[in-house]
Amino acid sequence: MAVLRPVDLKTQPAPYQSRYMVLQKVLKTLEKFHAASPELGKKAVEVEASVAKKSASSQSYRFNASVVLRDILKSKGKLDCLEPSSKKKGVIASAAKLTKSQAMETLQAVLVDQATLVANGYNTGAPEKTEQMSDxxxxxxxxxxxxxxxxxxxxxxxxxxxxxxxxxxxxxxxxxxxxxxxxxxxxxxxxxxxxxxxxxxFHHVFRPETFSEMERISPFRNTCKVQGKANVLALDCEMAFTSCGYELIRLTIVDFFTSKVLYDEIVRPFGEVIDLNSEFSGVHVIKEETSVSFDEMLEKILHESLINKNSILIGHGLENDLNVMRLIHDKIIDTAILYPRGHYKSSLKDLAFEVVSRRIQTGEHDSSEDAIATMSVLKSKLGIPLAQDVWE
Ligand SMILES: [Zn+2]
Ligand SMILES: [Zn+2]
Structure with missing residues (x-):
């Protein structure tokens, strides 16, 4: 059979190579349920083209492609049900049970690419553009x-x-x-x-703006040195203003598959506390005996069982969290990037209400609540069952 190629479009949402890969994936998935035939190939080209047409960026292209692939699997290859679901902007109503590897595949497809990470303030380890300043x-x-x-x-x-x-x-x-x-x-x-x-x-407050400014307080570490198996973790941090600027004071890590809280500690900042932002952070006091130092926190979380080089990290505006944790990591799913509102980043509060009708942050911030809300938004958008906590 001739090699299939994606159809030419006036505006290409994604590079040819990635469209080609998606097309092959669509075909392979369809072939799980149908005998290979020229008609099936044609259908795969059509399906890929419809994804490309409705995608405005490579990010949304990858997202829409993952939704369609999910749909094919769920409907067991019933082609006629592919088109109507696209009307619902990628929201899948029914959520049948998935296997862990199916869910992983879906998540892999929405990982943020390096260029987008840099554009959104993530430290990728690339040298920073140094501002030209006379003073x-x-x-x-x-x-x-x-x-x-x-x-x-x-x-x-x-x-x-x-x-x-x-x-x-x-x-x-x-x-x-x-x-x-x-x-x-x-x-x-x-x-x-x-x-x-x-x-x-009684004090003014500031945030370190550049990575080198942040490095002066504590260095960034690259998770690529931490061995371990792939896992999926949602993170949420609370921050305070201190004499050193803007620092981590609480970290919560929740497992994506079980929704279990794997880590939740109050972390002592390096500087003297100016404002704990209690009304937002929920942290009212940092006591020596009920908190851990920044280094103790890192030692625990940079571990094969928690954050390792293969972990997929999920968050909303996760660059803020990773920057205060001083981590460089490349497998990121950021719901603020995936689901923007016009030109603005959505707030987690609005997004959670819109997507899963969940009211959060009505009172004080709770980091586990935020981490779970972020996961729920993502699960709901990707058609991963919200309540499923047993995976094969
Ligand atoms: Zn001030
Ligand atoms: Zn006011």
Missing amino acids: TDVQGVYTTCIRCNTKFRKDQIMNPTTCRFHVQRKKFNRETRQGEYACCGETTNSSSFLALGCKTL
Whole structure:
């Protein structure tokens, strides 16, 4: 039989090579249920073309391809049921039991590629673009408070000062045509003293912006040195502001297949605590006896049974988590990248409500709740049964 090729399209969502691979995969999957024939080949070309046509980027192409492959398997190769499911934007209503290897294959297909990782602020170990700045030495000394916008000296961060800010960002109200702060209801036009901010702390805060700045506190480690079998883990971190900037204070790791919490510890930061962000982080106090050091945490989690070079790590805006954990890892599934809202990254809160009708973050943040919500969104989008916790 002649070699099958993907049809030419005006705009190519993905490189020829990956379209070719998907086409072969579609055909192979169809051949599990039908005898090979020229008609079947034609059908495979059609199926691949329909995936390519509705995909705007290589990321969405890979996602849509994985959904179609899943559909073929589930329907046992019934071709007529392939098209209608595409109308539902990849959401599969029925969720029959899957085997672990089927689920793994589905997850492999939505791994974020390296270029997208870099574009989204992940450290891939590639050399950083160094900003061209004339005031190089000044840059290291001064920084801008991310809450009140005041410029201050980093080495004087623990000297008491006044930092007034709003806990939540302002939103534009179309009716009143002014900005409103959800935290306190103050508006940008208000002349009240409270308009400057509803919360006052005695220190400004900052986040290290570059990887080299982060490295000065603790070095990045590449997970490629950690041996182990492939596993799938959802991560969630809570962070605090300290004299060193923005640091990890709690880490939760949940197993994708069993939803079991595998690791959950309060982690002591390197710097002196300025703000634990308790209303978001749920961490109110860090005691020596109920917490672990950063290095103790790394020693536990960089292990064949937890994060190793073959692990698939799942998170929402996972670059924030991996950067505070100082990890370089290349098998990433990020629901903020996979399911954006227009030009913006979706919030996990909105996404969880939209996809699995689950209300989260109604009160304090809980990292295991977030990790589980992220997994539920992913499972639901990929047609992996939410409640399945026994896998063959
Ligand atoms: Zn406010
Ligand atoms: Zn400030």
